[in-house]
Amino acid sequence: MMEIHLPIKNSWKTVNNLKENLKKEAQERKRNILHLIFKYLVDNNLLSVAEVLQNETQTGIHYQVCDNIDLEIVLQEYQSYYYTKFQKQPKILRKTAENEQVAPLKKERKSTAKEKQTLKQEKNDDTFQFEIVTLSKDSSLSDIQSKPLIDFENYSSEWREMADQIIKQIVPKTLGITFKDCISLSSTIETLKEAIIYPLSYPQLFEKACTWRGVLLYGPxxxxxxxxxxxxxxxxxxxxxxxxxxxxxxxWRGESEKMVKVLFDVAKFYSPTTIFIDEIDALASTSHDSNHEASRRFKSELLTQIDGIMKTEVFVLATTNNPWSIDNALLRRFEKRILVPLPDKDSRSELFQYYFSKNGYDFRNEDLAVFVNQTENFSGSDVKNVCKEAEMIVIREKLEQIRRGDKKKCTRQVKSGDVLNALKKIKPCIEQNDYKKYLDWGRKYGAT
Ligand SMILES: Nc1ncnc2c1ncn2[C@@H]1O[C@H](COP(=O)(O)OP(=O)(O)OP(=O)(O)O)[C@@H](O)[C@H]1O
Ligand SMILES: [Mg+2]
Structure with missing residues (x-):
């Protein structure tokens, strides 16, 4: 066997680099955890605790948590992963024994009289109450439990390792998101129901009919x-x-076509299954490594596998915001190619109402009309950001009041002026011309 000898100086350099990288990763992890905690505290109105965290660690000043993640999601995904791996729920808490010493909350610093006062105030405030949500037992993972991975015993260890990776990507049914949370997307929802939900609910109606095997959602x-x-x-x-x-x-660089095969094997095993390929262009665009042999093998395996799901209960749902970069052969496999559009005026109004009503705010129709007129080309996510920013304006005022030690409870609600101020800070992620590209592409290649 050939041995590779690195010059000593170089190997030291590599070890030091590695150490440095590990240190950086650990620091970043710590920073991310603090931000997730900060968001959780703010979302649950535990403002003075959030303030202490902010003062001690500068958390929440230069960065904020991305839209699609929060502590609850992290915990739920960990629980599902654990359940899949060990077929039981992880134990997160244990009751402390009567004679057991709980570690003191503060080692060196004692809370000031002012902090004690605000904490007392918060305890009396009814918004202080919150619940830790536990995973419902009725999750998708109970289906998986009935078909544990042990059934794959005869497969190679490489295959099992890949299957293990894929099983970790199974989305739990306990995210608590329903179609009602997808505002103004009813026609897209109907197509998804036709393709995935109705054939399972009414198999007698779909016995002879061919259902869709692939839907591509594209849009800004x-x-x-x-x-x-x-x-x-x-x-x-x-x-x-x-x-x-x-x-x-x-x-599995260079072997990704094997991964595709295992993916469809696992999907068939756990069927009915939807394989959800988010941002498919990153995996299978025309320009991406187009000359690379491994990439070519990957794409052709994907095509073969999609062709092979005709008579199975496996369905492929993919999304992209670069539909024009997807290989034509792959595009053809998606019988439905649906634009998820920017929300129109009515939809934006609904989005504002939806996000504000979540926190108990209600705006008059005249106010909503003003917001809607100022948010052309805003996506659902942009509208959500405006609502968040308007609420943050009020939260910042409350924080300031707590900081000053003001005992009067701040009950100020979000007003239309806050929304207009938020609108000065937040701009849409896309311009009209760029949006037109999606409409043009849809006219040529869409299939609704
Ligand atoms: N129609 C909508 N109804 C309710 N909330 C929405 C809607 N559209 C976007 N949002 C909010 O914006 C967030 C981001 O949306 P999402 O991640 O689904 O966008 P996307 O279309 O997948 O974007 P990308 O193409 O960048 O991946 C969602 O988590 C949700 O909070
Ligand atoms: Mg997305």
């Missing part, structure tokens, strides 16, 4: 494509495997 960023898939995971009785772009494939 932030219009709710991924949200729809998450809702589908909760609403449909089929298993949803979320194939996330390159990280998923890159571990």
């Amino acid at each position: 960023p932030g219009t709710g494509k991924t949200l729809l898939a998450r809702a589908l995971a909760c609403e449909s009785s089929s298993t949803l495997i979320n194939v996330t772009s390159s990280a998923f494939i890159s571990k």
Whole structure:
């Protein structure tokens, strides 16, 4: 066997680089955890605790948590992963024994009289109450439990390792997102129901009819494509495997076509299954590594596998915001190619009402009309950001009041002026000309 000798100086350099990278990763993890906690505290109105965290760690000042993640999602995904791996729920808490010493909350610093006062105030405030939501037992994973991976015993260890990776990508049904949370997307929802939900609910009607085997959702960023898939995971009785772009494939660089094969094997095993390929262009675009042999093999395996699901209960749902970069042969496999559009005026009004009503705010129709007129080309995600920013304006005022030690309870609600101020800060992610590209592409290649 050939041995490779690195010069000593170089190997030291590599080890040091590695150490440095590990240190950086650990620091970043710590920073991310603090931000997730900060968001959780703010979302649950635990403002003075959030303030202490912010003062001590500068969390929440220069960065904020991305839209699609929060502590609850992290915990739920960990629970599902654990359940899949060990067929039982992980134990997160244990009751402390009577004589057991709980670690003191603060080691060096004692709370000031002012902090004690605000904490007392918060405890009396009824908004202080919150619940830790536990995973419902009735999750998709109970289906998986009835078909544990042990059934794959005769397969090679490489195959099992890949299957293990894929099973980790199964989306739990407990995300708590339903189609009702997908505002103004009713026609897209109907197509997804026709393709995935009705054939399972009314098999007698679909016995002879060919159902759709692939749907591609395309459209500008932030219009709710991924949200729809998450809702589908909760609403449909089929298993949803979320194939996330390159990280998923890159571990098996050069062998990704094997991964595709295992993916469809696992999907058939757990069928009815929806394979959800988010941002499919990252995996199968025409320009992406187009000359690379491995990439070519990957794409052709994907085509073969999609062709092979005709008579199975496996369905492929994909999303993209670059539909024009997808290989034509692959595009043809998606019988439905549906634009998830930017919301029109009525839809934006609904979105404002939806996001504000979540936190108990209600706006008059005249106010909504003003917001709607100022948000042309805003996506659902942009509208959500405006609502968040308007609410943050009020939260910042409350924080300031707490900081000053003001004892009077701040009951100020979000007003239309806050929304207009928020609108000065937030601009849409897409311009009219860029949006036109989606409409043009849809006229040529769409299939609704
Ligand atoms: N129609 C909608 N109804 C309710 N919320 C929406 C809607 N569209 C977007 N949002 C909000 O914006 C967030 C981001 O949307 P999502 O991630 O689904 O966008 P996307 O279309 O997948 O974007 P991208 O193409 O960039 O991946 C959602 O989690 C949701 O909170
Ligand atoms: Mg998305």
